[in-house]
Amino acid sequence: MKNNLKIYNTLSRKKEVFHPINPPHVGMYVCGPTVYGDAHLGHARPGITFDIVFRYLRHLGYKVRYVRNITDVGHLVNDADAGEDKIQKKARLEQLEPMEVVKFYTDRYHENMHQLNTLPPSIEPTASGHIIEQIELIKKILKNGYAYESDGSLYFDVEKYNKAFHYGKLSGRRIEELMQNTRELAGQEEKHNAFDFALWKKSDPKHIMHWPSPWSEGYPGWHLECSAMGAKYLGETFDIHGGGMDLLFPHHESEIAQANAATGHDPVKYWMHNNMITINGQKMGKSLNNFITLDEFFTGNHKALDRAYSPMTIRFFILQAHYRSTLDFSTEALKAAEKGLHKLFDAFYLLNELKPSKKSSVDVKAFEEKCYEAMNDDFNTPMVIAYLFDLAHILNQVSNGQENLTKADIDSTKTLFSTFLVDLLGMKDEKGKDNSELVDYLMDTILNIRQEAKTKKDYATSDLIRDELAKMDIQIKDTKEGAKWNFK
RNA sequence: GGUACCGUGGCCGAGUGGCUAGGCGGAGGUCUGCAAAACCUUAUACAGCGGUUCGAAUCCGCUCGGUACCUCCA
Numbered sequence: 190m191k192n193n194l195k196i197y198n199t200l201s202r203k204k205e206v207f208h209p210i211n212p213p214h215v216g217m218y219v220c221g222p223t224v225y226g227d228a229h230l231g232h233a234r235p236g237i238t239f240d241i242v243f244r245y246l247r248h249l250g251y252k253v254r255y256v257r258n259i260t261d262v263g264h265l266v267n268d269a270d271a272g273e274d275k276i277q278k279k280a281r282l283e284q285l286e287p288m289e290v291v292k293f294y295t296d297r298y299h300e301n302m303h304q305l306n307t308l309p310p311s312i313e314p315t316a317s318g319h320i321i322e323q324i325e326l327i328k329k330i331l332k333n334g335y336a337y338e339s340d341g342s343l344y345f346d347v348e349k350y351n352k353a354f355h356y357g358k359l360s361g362r363r364i365e366e367l368m369q370n371t372r373e374l375a376g377q378e379e380k381h382n383a384f385d386f387a388l389w390k391k392s393d394p395k396h397i398m399h400w401p402s403p404w405s406e407g408y409p410g411w412h413l414e415c416s417a418m419g420a421k422y423l424g425e426t427f428d429i430h431g432g433g434m435d436l437l438f439p440h441h442e443s444e445i446a447q448a449n450a451a452t453g454h455d456p457v458k459y460w461m462h463n464n465m466i467t468i469n470g471q472k473m474g475k476s477l478n479n480f481i482t483l484d485e486f487f488t489g490n491h492k493a494l495d496r497a498y499s500p501m502t503i504r505f506f507i508l509q510a511h512y513r514s515t516l517d518f519s520t521e522a523l524k525a526a527e528k529g530l531h532k533l534f535d536a537f538y539l540l541n542e543l544k545p546s547k548k549s550s551v552d553v554k555a556f557e558e559k560c561y562e563a564m565n566d567d568f569n570t571p572m573v574i575a576y577l578f579d580l581a582h583i584l585n586q587v588s589n590g591q592e593n594l595t596k597a598d599i600d601s602t603k604t605l606f607s608t609f610l611v612d613l614l615g616m617k618d619e620k621g622k623d624n625s626e627l628v629d630y631l632m633d634t635i636l637n638i639r640q641e642a643k644t645k646k647d648y649a650t651s652d653l654i655r656d657e658l659a660k661m662d663i664q665i666k667d668t669k670e671g672a673k674w675n676f677k
Numbered sequence: 678g679g680u681a682c683c684g685u686g687g688c689c690g691a692g693u694g695g696c697u698a699g700g701c702g703g704a705g706g707u708c709u710g711c712a713a714a715a716c717c718u719u720a721u722a723c724a725g726c727g728g729u730u731c732g733a734a735u736c737c738g739c740u741c742g743g744u745a746c747c748u749c750c751a
């Protein structure tokens with residue numbers, strides 16, 4: 190399959206032409222959420238970023254298997270707090286079974302992702318459902334000599350690994366620096382080196398979630414699940430691995446190490462990382478406690494928000510920045526996104542009303558090419574959106590008689606909007622007309638009465654009708670062809 | 678401290694050597710009973726200093742400022 194798609198590969202720090210390992214198949218693994226809390230704006234970014242990748246690869250004709258895990262085996266809160274993990278802590282606080290916490294937040298995550306109009310992954314494996322695979326992976330690493338046991342727990346021997354491979358190839362770190370800079374934390378006596386990471390942890394008595402293994406009753410280490418599940422569903426080497434930049438080190442670095450230690454070769458061809466969303470210039474994150482959940486955006490129920498912002502506003506806001514740039518959140522920026530999106534859909538609908546001309550004064554075909562170029566350039570969605578705005582402007586000009594389009598060009602513009610705005614960017618109109626017969630009839634009646642009033646110059650009545658409808662978010666526009674309405 | 682990235686007009690944000698990015702907001706105008714939308718015109722920019730070049734927001738150096746990772750975090 191031929192294409193000109195270029196993807197920025199974190200591994201090489203360059204844009205590379207995308208050549209899948211086994212075309213037309215593409216395997217993509219994306220780090221999903223740890224389900225111990227509601228998804229916030231930060232979670233929306235990888236969800237949407239890799240939804241775009243998924244949609245575009247499929248559009249290009251690839252058969253994509255998109256795997257996104259659910260982390261339901263809690264990572265430790267921190268090393269000093271060994272023995273308690275995030276999900277367990279949440280369960281204790283809410284007096285629930287850990288799996289109740291997991292189920293509750295998994296469902297809510299799915300609902301949020303659905304609201305954002307992201308396509309569901311092909312496979313959504315859970316860590317707890319792949320304990321056996323993780324144990325098997327540890328056995329391989331152990332057999333190859335890159336792990337050591339210490340009182341029932343197993344650790345990855347980074348120093349030894351680094352002699353045969355390169356620990357730090359993804360994140361640009363060197364082991365000597367890690368030696369100097371890794372913080373000394375309590376509870377690490379079992380490790381040979383501070384930067385060694387756990388493959389298996391023996392659980393202490395108060396730990397609820399644990400499984401049997403050849404070494405101890407315990408639970409798998411932080412980075413293991415992605416290595417095990419990625420290999421299981423996508424093979425020992427697959428095409429794309431995605432996630433947030435904050436996972437680059439140590440998570441993804443360690444995944445590479447685990448795979449090499451087990452199989453002798455790298456697990457992933459293209460590593461993709463989305464950047465962070467910032468609030469007041471600072472990363473929005475759980476630990477900083479400055480996050481706003483998606484539900485809070487959708488309801489407006491947060492002190493930093495003046496009102497609700499819809500899922501599509503959030504999605505469009507995110508797509509207006511390139512995925513590798515930080516994106517600064519503000520209500521002002523969200524309002525701009527909301528208005529802009531509305532403008533695009535207005536233009537999209539306007540296409541149905543344009544009068545065709547014999548000749549076109551605009552080269553529509555060129556826009557299509559430019560949109561593809563932008564997508565091929567490492568998924569440059571802000572550029573695609575800019576071209577759609579340019580087109581929207583042209584369509585309005587056509588409507589005003591300043592530009593002309595043939596029937597064929599109007600149709601291909603429709604296709605273009607439908608392809609890029611709806612199919613690829615995944616935008617949908619939340620405020621479209623309710624096209625039921627009843628509503629049509631009622632609105633026609635009301636607008637006719639209003640027209641009567643206007644004809645009699647009874648503007649008090651006509652304005653009253655408009656103001657009352659506005660309370661239901663119905664907007665009246667008086668055009669040359671008569672009054673039109675839509676939802677605000 | 679180490680590593681990496683960034684600093685674009687009121688706000689958000691593209692752009693990697695020469696050609697108007699775009700959206701929102703502001704100002705003026707057209708249309709309109711008014712409004713809305715749309716259209717037309719317009720202002721506001723590339724952190725600072727130096728260098729390379731015929732030419733730099735874009736390359737190089739320095740300075741200042743900010744962020745991320747190095748501990749769980751999308």
